[in-house]
Amino acid sequence: MDALSSDRMEFGFGVDPFNPRSPRPIDVVGGFQKNELRRQLIESCPRVPGVYGMLDRHGDLIYVGKSKSLRSRLLSYFSAANEDEKSGRIIENTRVIQWETQPSEFAALLREQQLIRQFTPRWNVQGVPKRQRPVYLCLGRGSVPTFYLSPKVPTDYLAIQGPFFGTSRMNVAVDALNKVFRLRDCSQQQVFQFSEQLSLFDLEHRAGCLRFELGTCSGPCAAACTRAEYFQQVAAAESFLDGFNDEPLTALEEQMQSAAANQQYELAGRVHRTLKSIQYVHRKLTMLAEARRRFSFVYAVPGYDGCHNWYLLHGGEVISVAATPIGRDAYMAMKPVIKHWRALLEGPTDHVHGPFPYSLGIVASWFRKHKRELERTFAPEQSGRKYYRKSMRSQAS
Structure with a gap:
């Protein structure tokens, strides 16, 4: 740093939430x-x-x-x-x-x-040509949920998955998903009126856009559906986010085939581009859903410098991390943590969303590329039998 004055520069990255030891030097x-x-x-x-x-x-x-x-x-x-x-x-x-x-x-x-x-x-x-920016696919926004994109994990949502890459492609996907599931995509300032809501006056509620007339929205602004009917569609959309519903793919494929059969080739081309966006989303959702189902365990990762760590994964997300116990005293001190980890893994895995929700994509990609790393995983109750004795032998040697 002799070539630059450091008076006005601040160095360091701050606290590392994944480091269970003292801060590493910069x-x-x-x-x-x-x-x-x-x-x-x-x-x-x-x-x-x-x-x-x-x-x-x-x-x-x-x-x-x-x-x-x-x-x-x-x-x-x-x-x-x-x-x-x-x-x-x-x-x-x-x-x-x-x-x-x-x-x-x-x-x-x-x-x-x-x-x-x-x-x-x-x-x-930003500012990097051809770079795909990460965004989260969210379901929520107020009392009448809709699909939307967010560059960060929002504070309030019904369901969320991601990150996904390519804002343009994801905008196309969000537009198509709201149409397939007949969810509104209007402004938050829109007034909603479900059909079961009572009114002092016998008013005719008109839709705020053409989507209701086109059959691509349930019309919660025009009293065209009950709240229960709308939330049936929301439940189906949530199932799609969980990777268990391929309804959008089927609907778009049928629409594309119908357009081609009627020689509406321009429409078929537009539907094909939309279908490609939805297929990308569905592939990613399927991968994340598999990670949620399969990856709930402790992952033991050796460190090149002797800083070995145990990562607790629940529903595919990194939930907690601890230094690998070496020796009897360290292992006994960690027993309460292991007991707590075991209790956490007994909970449901489909909607974990812990402190690091973005780690789901990292974990899913990591084990897809490094399948043999699964050999380093174990249930908390196996920690003594599978790893404690091994660490004792390592220490003795």
């Missing part, structure tokens, strides 16, 4: 020239897992990334082949690089996603 290098940054990286950056952040000349965090080998990944930004790519543009704007080692690639992946959501660095979420 290493920082800085320079006005790329060659200076590269030289310092060669001298000090290790070949271990971790997360890194790029800061611009104002001291703003502009990008966060992770790697199973920090040194290799960071030096790749200086490759001549990347000058015109995203990596080259990021490094051109970088004056300071900081990194935090992590005990494993899995730990680095969780930390990276947490940091992106905490800081929303501009090169992670």
